Amino acid sequence: MTTRSDTLFAEAREHLVGGVNSAVRAFRSVGGSPVFMRRGEGAWLEDEDGKHYVDYVLSYGPLAIGHAHPEVVKAIADTAAQGTSFGAPTVLETELATLVKGLMPAIERIRMVNSGTEACLSAVRLARGFTGRDRILKFRGNYHGHVDALLVEAGSGVLTLGIPGSPGVPAAVTEMTLTAPYNDLEAVQALFQDYGDSIAAVLVEPVSGNMNCVPANPEFLQGLRRLCDDSGAMLVFDEVMSGFRAALGGAQALYGVYPDLTCLGKVIGGGLPVGALGGRADVMEHLAPTGPVYQAGTLSGNPLAMASGLATLRNLSRPDVHAGAEAWTRRLVEGFRARAQAAGIPLATHQAGTMFGLFFTDAPVVDRFETVAQCDAERFVQFFHGMLEAGVYFAPSAFEAGFVSTAHDEAALQHTLDAAEQVFSRL
Numbered sequence: 238m239t240t241r242s243d244t245l246f247a248e249a250r251e252h253l254v255g256g257v258n259s260a261v262r263a264f265r266s267v268g269g270s271p272v273f274m275r276r277g278e279g280a281w282l283e284d285e286d287g288k289h290y291v292d293y294v295l296s297y298g299p300l301a302i303g304h305a306h307p308e309v310v311k312a313i314a315d316t317a318a319q320g321t322s323f324g325a326p327t328v329l330e331t332e333l334a335t336l337v338k339g340l341m342p343a344i345e346r347i348r349m350v351n352s353g354t355e356a357c358l359s360a361v362r363l364a365r366g367f368t369g370r371d372r373i374l375k376f377r378g379n380y381h382g383h384v385d386a387l388l389v390e391a392g393s394g395v396l397t398l399g400i401p402g403s404p405g406v407p408a409a410v411t412e413m414t415l416t417a418p419y420n421d422l423e424a425v426q427a428l429f430q431d432y433g434d435s436i437a438a439v440l441v442e443p444v445s446g447n448m449n450c451v452p453a454n455p456e457f458l459q460g461l462r463r464l465c466d467d468s469g470a471m472l473v474f475d476e477v478m479s480g481f482r483a484a485l486g487g488a489q490a491l492y493g494v495y496p497d498l499t500c501l502g503k504v505i506g507g508g509l510p511v512g513a514l515g516g517r518a519d520v521m522e523h524l525a526p527t528g529p530v531y532q533a534g535t536l537s538g539n540p541l542a543m544a545s546g547l548a549t550l551r552n553l554s555r556p557d558v559h560a561g562a563e564a565w566t567r568r569l570v571e572g573f574r575a576r577a578q579a580a581g582i583p584l585a586t587h588q589a590g591t592m593f594g595l596f597f598t599d600a601p602v603v604d605r606f607e608t609v610a611q612c613d614a615e616r617f618v619q620f621f622h623g624m625l626e627a628g629v630y631f632a633p634s635a636f637e638a639g640f641v642s643t644a645h646d647e648a649a650l651q652h653t654l655d656a657a658e659q660v661f662s663r664l
């Protein structure tokens with residue numbers, strides 16, 4: 238049967254590259270046409286054919302309080318009525334910065350940008366400018382946006398589409414990028430022994446959301462902190478995904494390990510395009526205009542995005558709100574596990590706050606890219622399409638994390654777990 242999405246996708250491909258505006262949306266690794274969505278409300282999406290889905294993509298993370306939350310919609314509408322961008326400071330920027338600082342004490346100064354990618358590329362430049370060193374170290378399967386120097390053994394769409402690096406990134410740009418396996422402190426120690434004096438920064442997703450959801454081991458993050466302290470390198474947490482999700486204060490609050498710099502995105506904009514770079518005042522003050530490291534942006538800190546982020550974070554910070562969504566996520570993950578076990582399907586799971594990951598594997602530990610890559614890809618494809626058919630929307634890739642919002646309720650849980658039971662029985 239041809240759906241309206243099929244027709245719309247065929248048309249879109251005539252005009253947009255691959256019919257999409259971000260590569261991960263293209264259904265390339267699962268087959269079929271992407272579903273065109275026309276509405277979202279709370280935990281639910283409605284497609285162009287009028288079919289409804291419980292949503293675990295949530296725009297790849299930003300919608301921590303669900304689709305079209307009335308407080309967010311009102312904040313955006315009220316703000317838009319006063320003008321959408323001034324290219325001048327507004328009170329909203331200071332309000333959002335203050336709120337974020339209250340939740341993440343490692344952040345003393347903030348620079349608002351427009352995406353997580355921008356936050357990460359600014360972090361690399363700042364770390365290099367501050368330390369006077371050139372090398373950076375990242376982890377296999379971690380993804381920090383489509384930044385040239387960081388598109389090395391990266392996760393997310395790069396993994397999904399099987400692109401090893403990317404043409405267009407000169408070798409000279411990635412020459413200064415070292416990589417190590419995630420959660421492997423010994424490998425990092427060896428690299429520090431060889432290159433310690435020239436490493437400007439270690440970039441890590443403290444809860445990786447770009448090779449599905451894989452939390453770091455606490456000793457790994459503690460070890461990175463120690464190595465950076467000893468060598469003078471900057472520890473950069475990419476909390477674009479884990480910020481306001483792994484815990485309200487991000488993974489840094491969950492683990493009690495505090496980075497020099499933090500990259501934020503997604504939830505901080507509540508569904509509008511925002512990113513932010515925050516961190517130690519002495520480091521951040523190296524950015525222009527107080528310092529020599531240049532960084533700028535016409536729409537950075539624009540009022541609509543600030544209003545949307547503020548409304549989202551104010552709601553999420555109310556007592557028990559985030560904790561409620563975490564507890565809901567736990568029940569979801571336990572529900573998946575119980576149903577998989579009953580159906581004899583090997584399934585490993587991870588949860589970090591309101592992020593989760595499902596892995597079709599009987600491996601005892603899934604803690605790095607190498608183990609994620611060994612999961613049963615074919616089974617994921619069947620699971621994905623079965624759930625989609627049953628009205629449950631997962632990302633079309635085994636390398637993306639799942640996300641829950643505060644709007645996910647009993648009805649959504651029941652619908653999801655009933656669907657999982659049916660789908661597991663057919664795998």
Ligand code: HOZ
Binds near residue numbers: 260380394446447
């Ligand atoms: N960082 C996001 C998912 N891994 C981005 C989604 C996208 O690339 O569209």
